[in-house]
Amino acid sequence: MQDFLSSLVMVAFHGLAYGMILYLISVGLSVTMGLMGFVNLAHGVFAMAGGYMMLSAMSRLDVPFPLAIVIAFCAVALASMVLERFLYSRLYSAGELEQVLFTIGLIFMSVAVARLVYGPLPQPVHIPGYLKGQLHFLGRDFPTYRVFLIVFSVSLVALLWFGVERTRWGAMVRATVDYRAMAQSVGINTSRLFTLTFALGSGLAALGGALGAEIIAVEPTYPFEHLVFFLIVVAVGGLGSLRGPFVAALLIGVADTACKYWIPEFGAFFIYIATIAVLLLRPEGLFGKAT
Amino acid sequence: MTHAGGYIADARIRAAEWLPWVFAALCYFAAPSYLTLGSYILTMIIFALSLDLILGYGGIITLGHSAYFGTGAYVAGILALRLTGEPLLGLLAGTLGAGLLGLFTGLVILRTRGLALLMLTLAITSLCYEVANRATRLTGGADGLGGFSIRPILGLFSFDMFGKTAYLYCLVILFASWWLVRRLVYSPFGASLTGVRENNVRMHAIGAPVYQRRVVAYTISAALAGLAGALLTQTTQFVGLNVLGFELSGELIVMLVLGGVGRIYGAFVGPLVYLVAQDYLAKRFPEYWYFGIGAMLVLVVMFARGGILGIIDAGIARLRRGS
Amino acid sequence: MPAALETRRLCKSFGALMVADQISFRLESxxxxxxIGPNGAGKTTFVNMLTGRFSPTSGAILLGGEDVTALGQLARVKRGLARTFQINTLFRNVSVVDNVAFAVAEREGVARRMFRPAGSYHAVVDESMALLDTLGLAQDARAVxxxxxxxxxxxxxxxVALGLRPRVLLLDEPAAGVPTSESHRILDVLDALPKDMSILIIEHDMDLVFRFAQRITVLAQGAVFLEGTPAEIAADKRVREVYLGERHV
Structure with a gap:
């Protein structure tokens, strides 16, 4: 019994850490898909880029950990802005197929570049000394880094939600998700709004990829391999919603950890079946707006 | 050269449409050492045709078409290992197995659209992959399924080590598939698929059972994919997990888009160009190969939505206007 | 004799918003x-309920005396109800004759056939061509x-709607977006429609309405405001205030 309780706590803890990373990565995808109606399969590329950015800044340039994270966020956000302006924006009015093809193309290119620059193997992760080791509380040991991960992500998410609820930018995003035509007609500069939101979403994905490098290994196949999970978070959570993907990411994080811990022989069965069930019952996702 | 179908289209087979077959026959004599690659290309053309039917003509975007290809491959493999190595029976079983899966999954997932549909196709493939990965006793799991032999076709033509029989076998099956797909595209059913793709709201308003049409098209396409999968199993005498992978679905889309979507022969040109180029480049320069594929997709989407055949069409049109 | 189309106390609300309020309406054979009615009066919502695109919150819809409230769009088309859309809803990248032929083929039950080429169904092709000819579109038949x-x-x-040979035809602003100089062509076509076809037209072009309609129903804020002959409607002061305003004094 004691054993079971202790494994329950560990599953919940690690599931939470994984879920938070999934959320950080996917929330931008949810917002951009809801906002711009763009099927961006290449979103994982930004997460991967963030991971590479941070790890190589730390290992090759000896940049301290906090600064490396800031660099990852800024660099990816900026790069995504350029991509959005020159490529993505041309396809907003195109069909789903074009968007899917274009973003698959981006994935292929990024996988190739990653392999050329960093080689095919996963990047080693260096956790700074002050985040190594275990924290002791509730009568148990928890890895310090993951505790930091959870605390940091939760504060980030709180900041993001606050931003969306309380700032002018957030109000514009919400209005545009709900009533695109109206938002345009009341003079919201949707094109600038799209660029900024896209950059923020990509930056968050980069943060997720960088912070989560210890959980989701940074390797060239990253954008393909984890695409299904990012998409599941968004589709199950509901497009354009902030809370939906949060719930979905935590559910998936915990469920996946639990499956791996207790019933490894079933792999990701449970998650796929649950995804199929949710999408059949609510095609718009758990928190999406019905159309 | 687009094959759009419809009520005023001329459905007769044009002279140029015999070219692929002449070319395929020439290859048999001219490139005997490439027949294995040739068989693979012919198989992938069937697979690409099946995708073209739902994606190009039906407008159903799927990232999971390998589920049906893989099902056909495994059904044919398991049948050969456990029951009989009779090839035509194997093809039939693979086709039916995949068709049934297509029918059941189609009935369920085609109620949705957009992202949900895309996700469902992806989730179903992932699920099939997991099943095949775990059901090691039946499928061999990650080691793959082998150790079966295929009996001579019709009891007459046995598979040889040079792949001659396999090549001709694939060619005959492709010819039959092409003929069927072509009939379908030009039929009223094909026209109504175009209608569904072009304007769903209008299709409902003229009293078309849209959902039913999509399910039927999806089932046929899945069955055809299963046929291709079974063919691959028989010609290679092996089934690996990758037949169910998302990568294969992705590659297939790339091939079809490269050739040209919704025009029958795009499904011929795409796999041919892609696989030949892959054979030359992929092993020598894998990174550049993937980069090239990615760049090609981006360029096609931005500038040449008709693929290679679209570019050729535009070229011909320009020449005609010029002269 | 039952009405060609009838609604009984038809209601539709989206959340707190009432877009159809107890609409009882008869379209005689x-x-x-x-x-007619001002923008936002609920006209298009009403049409969407008639065709089965939206289901009403309460009330009943009868087609030729038969209650079709629970039936889908498909079943209503099969029973002879066709519509046009306020915003063109066509197969844009397909030829004009195919647009019509798709409808004819659905009506004839040909559209699900898989083997013979579509072009070999001569009855469908000929009927579509003949229909285009009567509308003066024969020359454009092969154009996209x-x-x-x-x-x-x-x-x-x-x-396309006529390709279904409807008994009841719903025209949702057929002249919308058409320059006034050309709207007479639309009217000519409407005038030439078979006399036994029951037609409900929604239109903003008052010239067209008053020249075409024998009866007019005015819808305002989701409810029937008034119904009568064109003369009665034109004479009614309240209608002028509500809707016609200064446009049609």
Missing amino acids: GARHAL VAGLPYGKQRLVEIA
């Missing part, structure tokens, strides 16, 4: 009936819809 001027596309919109 062979009638030329117009539905997207390349036609807007006015002609509006005619194709009507042609």
Whole structure:
């Protein structure tokens, strides 16, 4: 019994850490898909880029950990802005197929570049000394880094939600998700709004990829391999919603950890079946707006 | 050269449409050492045709078409290992197995659209992959399924080590598939698929059972994919997990888009160009190969939505206007 | 004799928003009936309920005396109800004749056939061509819809509906977007429709309404405001205030 309780706590803890990373990565995808109606399969590329950015800044340039994270966020956000302006924006009015093809193309290119620059193997992760080791509380040991991960992500998410609820930018995003035509007609500069939101979403994905490098290994196949999970978070959570993907990411994080811990022989069965069930019952996702 | 179908289209087979077959026959004599690659290309053309039917003509975007290809491959493999190595029976079983899966999954997932549909196709493939990965006793799991032999076709033509029989076998099956797909595209059913793709709201308003049409098209396409999968199993005498992978679905889309979507022969040109180029480049320069594929997709989407055949069409049109 | 189309206390609300409020309405057999009302009066919602695109919150819809409230769009089309759309809803990248032929083929039950080429169904092709001819579109039959001027596309919109040989035809602003100089062509086409076809037209072009309709229903804020002959409607002061305003004194 004691054993079971202790494994329950560990599953919940690690599931939470994984879920938070999934959320950080996917929330931008949810917002951009809801906002711009763009099927961006290449979103994982930004997460991967963030991971590479941070790890190589730390290992090759000896940049301290906090600064490396800031660099990852800024660099990816900026790069995504350029991509959005020159490529993505041309396809907003195109069909789903074009968007899917274009973003698959981006994935292929990024996988190739990653392999050329960093080689095919996963990047080693260096956790700074002050985040190594275990924290002791509730009568148990928890890895310090993951505790930091959870605390940091939760504060980030709180900041993001606050931003969306309380700032002018957030109000514009919400209005545009709900009533695109109206938002345009009341003079919201949707094109600038799209660029900024896209950059923020990509930056968050980069943060997720960088912070989560210890959980989701940074390797060239990253954008393909984890695409299904990012998409599941968004589709199950509901497009354009902030809370939906949060719930979905935590559910998936915990469920996946639990499956791996207790019933490894079933792999990701449970998650796929649950995804199929949710999408059949609510095609718009758990928190999406019905159309 | 687009094959759009419809009520005023001329459905007769044009002279140029015999070219692929002449070319395929020439290859048999001219490139005997490439027949294995040739068989693979012919198989992938069937697979690409099946995708073209739902994606190009039906407008159903799927990232999971390998589920049906893989099902056909495994059904044919398991049948050969456990029951009989009779090839035509194997093809039939693979086709039916995949068709049934297509029918059941189609009935369920085609109620949705957009992202949900895309996700469902992806989730179903992932699920099939997991099943095949775990059901090691039946499928061999990650080691793959082998150790079966295929009996001579019709009891007459046995598979040889040079792949001659396999090549001709694939060619005959492709010819039959092409003929069927072509009939379908030009039929009223094909026209109504175009209608569904072009304007769903209008299709409902003229009293078309849209959902039913999509399910039927999806089932046929899945069955055809299963046929291709079974063919691959028989010609290679092996089934690996990758037949169910998302990568294969992705590659297939790339091939079809490269050739040209919704025009029958795009499904011929795409796999041919892609696989030949892959054979030359992929092993020598894998990174550049993937980069090239990615760049090609981006360029096609931005500038040449008709693929290679679209570019050729535009070229011909320009020449005609010029002269 | 039952009405060609009838609604009984039809209601529809989206959340707290009431867009149809107890609409009871009769379209007599062979009638030329117009539905008018200011923007946002709920006209298009009403049409969408009639065709089965939206289901009403309460109330009943009867087609030729039969209660079709629970039936889907498909079943209503099969029972002879066709519509046109306010905004062109056509197969844009397909030829004009195919647009019509798709409808004819559905009506004839040909569209699900898989083996013979579509072009070999001569009855479908000939009927579609003949229909286009009566609308003056014979010359454009082989052209792709997207390349036609807007006015002609509006005619194709009507042609597709006629391809279903409807008993009841709902025209949702057939002249919307058409320059006044060309709207007479639309009217000519409407005038030439078979007398036994029951037609409900929604239109903003008051000239067209008053020349075409025998009866007019005025809808305001989701409810029937008034119904009568064109003369009665034109004479009613309240209608002028509510709707016609200064446009039609």
